[in-house]
Amino acid sequence: MTAHLDLNFSMKSMETDMIDMTKTYRTRDGREVRIYAVDGAGKHCVHGAYREDDEWHATAWTSYGDHSYSHDKKLIEVKPRIKRTMWVNVYDGIECLHKTAESAKMGRIMGNGGCLACVKIEIDCEEGEGL
Secondary structure, three states: OOOOOOOOOOHHHHOOOOOOOOOOEEEOOOOEEEEEEOOOOOOOOEEEEEEEOOEEEEEEEOOOOOEOOOHHHOEEEOOOEEEEEEEEEEEOOEEEEEOOHHHHHHHHHHOOOOOOEEEEEEEEEEOOOOO
8 A cells, every 4th residue: 555645735724824904013124014904906915014214115915924025024923022020039949939029028028038039030022932
């Protein structure tokens, strides 16, 4: 019995995230983007503009964000940033995370003095980073 493997599939069939008017995008090379419509005619049905220096340049993308002539102009979703400060009380064999410095201080007081360190952590990342 011989098994046949069909390798004639499109990478597009594997993509599921189509451009959405309710989301924010930038180009792969970091330019600001405005999306005007996602229901245009033809292959490049997403209409919008990207900012270069102080000017907006009208262009079109596919429903998956591909640009017709530049890989650098591919659309990349801009996800919300998570920014916060947290404190970690470090004990022998355990760490306790706190949202405020006051909470960390209370944790040290309630922990009967066994705290080895209190480390301030600055979190600044995109939603979903590291998942």
